[in-house]
Amino acid sequence: MPTVPDPLPPDPHAMIRFSGVVKRFGDNVVLDHLDFTVAPGEFVSLIGPSGSGKTTILRLLMTLEKVDGGTIEVCGDYLSHVRKGDRLGRADEKHLRAMRRRIGMVFQQFNLFPNMNVLRNITEAPVRSLGLAADEAEARALDLLDMVGLSDKAQAHPAQLSGGQQQRVAIARALAMRPDVLLLDEVTSALDPELVADVLRVLRDIATSTDITILCVTHEMQFAQDVSDRVMMFDHGRVLEDAVPEKLFSEPGHERTRRFLRAVIDRE
Amino acid sequence: MSNVPHIVTSVLSGLTATVEAALGGIALTVVLSLVAGLALLSPSRLVRGIARVYVEIFRGTSEVVQLFWLFFVLPVLVGFQLVPLFAGIMVLGLNHGAYGAEVVRGAVRSVPKAQYEGAIALNLSPAQRMFRVLLPQAFVEMLPPFNNLFIQLLKSTALLSFISAGEIAEQGELLRPVFGADLGWIYATELVLYLLLAILITIGMRALERSAARRLGRTPPARAKVFASAGGAG
Amino acid sequence: MNWSWQAAVESLPLLLKGLLVTVELTLLGSVLAYLLGLALAVLRRARIPVLSQAIWLFVEFVRSTPLLIQVFVLFWLLPSLTGFKMSAFVSGVVALGLHYASYTAEVYRAGIDAVPKGQWEAAVALNLPRAHVWRAVILPQAIPRVLPALGNYTISMFKETPLLLSIGVLDVLYQAKAVGAETFRVVEPYTMAGVLFLLVSLPASILVRRLERRRAHSA
Numbered sequence: 220m221p222t223v224p225d226p227l228p229p230d231p232h233a234m235i236r237f238s239g240v241v242k243r244f245g246d247n248v249v250l251d252h253l254d255f256t257v258a259p260g261e262f263v264s265l266i267g268p269s270g271s272g273k274t275t276i277l278r279l280l281m282t283l284e285k286v287d288g289g290t291i292e293v294c295g296d297y298l299s300h301v302r303k304g305d306r307l308g309r310a311d312e313k314h315l316r317a318m319r320r321r322i323g324m325v326f327q328q329f330n331l332f333p334n335m336n337v338l339r340n341i342t343e344a345p346v347r348s349l350g351l352a353a354d355e356a357e358a359r360a361l362d363l364l365d366m367v368g369l370s371d372k373a374q375a376h377p378a379q380l381s382g383g384q385q386q387r388v389a390i391a392r393a394l395a396m397r398p399d400v401l402l403l404d405e406v407t408s409a410l411d412p413e414l415v416a417d418v419l420r421v422l423r424d425i426a427t428s429t430d431i432t433i434l435c436v437t438h439e440m441q442f443a444q445d446v447s448d449r450v451m452m453f454d455h456g457r458v459l460e461d462a463v464p465e466k467l468f469s470e471p472g473h474e475r476t477r478r479f480l481r482a483v484i485d486r487e
Numbered sequence: 488m489s490n491v492p493h494i495v496t497s498v499l500s501g502l503t504a505t506v507e508a509a510l511g512g513i514a515l516t517v518v519l520s521l522v523a524g525l526a527l528l529s530p531s532r533l534v535r536g537i538a539r540v541y542v543e544i545f546r547g548t549s550e551v552v553q554l555f556w557l558f559f560v561l562p563v564l565v566g567f568q569l570v571p572l573f574a575g576i577m578v579l580g581l582n583h584g585a586y587g588a589e590v591v592r593g594a595v596r597s598v599p600k601a602q603y604e605g606a607i608a609l610n611l612s613p614a615q616r617m618f619r620v621l622l623p624q625a626f627v628e629m630l631p632p633f634n635n636l637f638i639q640l641l642k643s644t645a646l647l648s649f650i651s652a653g654e655i656a657e658q659g660e661l662l663r664p665v666f667g668a669d670l671g672w673i674y675a676t677e678l679v680l681y682l683l684l685a686i687l688i689t690i691g692m693r694a695l696e697r698s699a700a701r702r703l704g705r706t707p708p709a710r711a712k713v714f715a716s717a718g719g720a721g
Numbered sequence: 722m723n724w725s726w727q728a729a730v731e732s733l734p735l736l737l738k739g740l741l742v743t744v745e746l747t748l749l750g751s752v753l754a755y756l757l758g759l760a761l762a763v764l765r766r767a768r769i770p771v772l773s774q775a776i777w778l779f780v781e782f783v784r785s786t787p788l789l790i791q792v793f794v795l796f797w798l799l800p801s802l803t804g805f806k807m808s809a810f811v812s813g814v815v816a817l818g819l820h821y822a823s824y825t826a827e828v829y830r831a832g833i834d835a836v837p838k839g840q841w842e843a844a845v846a847l848n849l850p851r852a853h854v855w856r857a858v859i860l861p862q863a864i865p866r867v868l869p870a871l872g873n874y875t876i877s878m879f880k881e882t883p884l885l886l887s888i889g890v891l892d893v894l895y896q897a898k899a900v901g902a903e904t905f906r907v908v909e910p911y912t913m914a915g916v917l918f919l920l921v922s923l924p925a926s927i928l929v930r931r932l933e934r935r936r937a938h939s940a
């Protein structure tokens with residue numbers, strides 16, 4: 220789709236806004252005219268069954284996928300569109316790169332670079348894409364390693380670390396870019412249960428001590444309940460429920476939510 | 488420009504020899520690959536050893552050298568001269584059979600061990616195990632590498648120009664001194680012919696793969712390209 | 722048996738001279754094939770509209786047609802078209818390099834495809850410039866994986882060089898033929914040529930196999 224007719228003007232108060240977003244994979248409509256906003260500094264947890272589109276939302280924000288319909292705004296600017304007269308057209312790579320500066324992502328599989336040590340993993344992007352001086356990047360990296368509790372692992376290689384340690388390095392790597400928005404894609408799902416707690420502790424710290432806007436896809440319901448400002452329950456590409464955790468977890472409005480929560484929480 | 492029809496027909500006159508050499512070489516390759524490949528899997532150390540010597544000698548030396556040896560040296564040693572085409576087919580078969588032996592061996596070994604154990608549990612004899620259980624399943628795995636190998640063989644038929652077997656490359660070289668201004672046409676014709684033959688081989692092998700996979704109840708992986716995927720060079 | 726050990730030994734000096742040329746051809750041709758193949762693989766992956774398809778066509782064409790004809794094209798056709806003539810040796814190196822680049826391009830492609838998609842995605846998430854992603858993340862992971870395959874192609878190239886005697890390159894086989902023409906004994910020089918090939922390619926193959934095994938273990 221080349222242009223969007225009659226677009227709504229960008230909302231300066233929202234950090235993130237999805238307007239009528241449609242995403243298809245082949246015949247499968249994963250996101251079906253999705254609308255939601257996220258305020259600056261909010262910690263929003265996205266929960267719901269697999270295939271409900273939660274990860275797709277993060278991947279669209281990180282420009283790993285393209286929307287098939289609708290628009291996404293980040294910090295008041297269109298993510299992948301530009302204004303052409305009174306219509307919108309697709310943005311070019313230059314625009315995408317500028318938008319990506321504000322967004323960081325931590326992946327389920329960590330995706331650390333195995334041919335670099337921990338320190339270089341964290342300093343590589345600040346030096347190469349933000350243009351930071353090497354020593355400034357290194358100082359920032361060491362601070363972050365301290366924050367995630369891995370100061371002594373700066374020279375280690377990813378292969379020498381446990382899953383939980385690798386994920387904490389991945390978090391430090393994303394934070395080193397000083398993003399406005401941090402996307403967490405099931406960051407504890409690939410970890411052994413004993414290692415999950417350390418990672419969640421780090422995420423809790425980030426949530427309370429910074430004003431980064433965070434979107435967190437997770438199955439860790441207790442964590443979502445404790446740390447989120449808001450929880451969104453997804454099903455079949457639509458927002459089923461959107462409420463503060465106290466309300467959603469204790470008195471869910473939808474039967475589907477109730478069933479989902481019962482199944483997930485009883486399992487733990 | 489008026490030379491072109493003559494050039495094309497001249498080059499084409501080598502097609503018969505090329506096709507004969509290729510088909511003969513492929514036939515001999517198939518036979519030797521099976522025999523040597525199975526020999527490499529034999530429980531007998533002697534049989535394995537003989538096969539291993541054959542494979543290493545023909546894989547480890549140059550095909551051109553083998554061709555010269557068979558055509559120029561062997562007559563001196565045993566007394567009779569081989570007809571060029573026949574010598575060519577022998578070398579093509581012996582050389583590519585050695586590579587094919589490894590393909591057969593690898594494919595049989597890639598059949599899941601559970602199949603082998605099931606055959607033992609059913610009290611099948613070693614021959615039955617090989618021919619009724621392992622080889623039929625290994626067959627589908629063998630086809631893509633053999634596709635590459637046969638195209639290698641086709642390309643190697645050009646080497647027979649060294650011993651005057653009347654194939655395409657030689658026909659082109661015979662024209663070169665006479666039609667120096669039309670070299671482009673000579674080589675273009677040759678290259679297109681080889682390309683078409685290579686495509687024919689691939690089409691045939693893909694069809695074989697589909698029917699073999701169907702008989703096993705499997706669908707072979709979809710491949711969009713008409714050309715064979717990369718395999719080993721000679 | 723019609724074998725003379727004396728003739729065999731006497732043929733060695735010339736054969737070894739030819740072997741040196743063969744080794745030079747192989748090394749130079751390999752370097753060209755390694756570098757060009759990498760360039761082709763990266764360019765193809767970059768998905769530039771016309772260029773990438775053209776590269777694919779070129780690679781498939783070169784790979785599916787005989788090296789001998791390609792040698793003739795470079796040595797006979799190119800001068801007649803452009804007036805630019807290369808020596809037999811240089812023509813040989815270029816032909817070997819181009820032909821084997823079509824193989825190594827595929828090898829590199831496989832190695833690049835084997836790098837997990839997550840590496841690319843992390844690089845996008847960190848907004849790393851494309852060229853730098855190739856240099857610092859993808860190629861350092863792709864190339865070590867494919868070294869055994871590249872080694873095997875060098876060995877293959879070594880065994881294919883004798884066909885260059887058709888344009889007068891002074892390799893092992895050319896020298897064997899020369900010795901045979903001079904001494905009227907063909908058995909010894911050709912056999913020794915074969916032996917020389919074995920003596921080089923067998924240890925080389927064992928080395929490559931060992932390299933392969935070590936990679937499989939550390940992976």
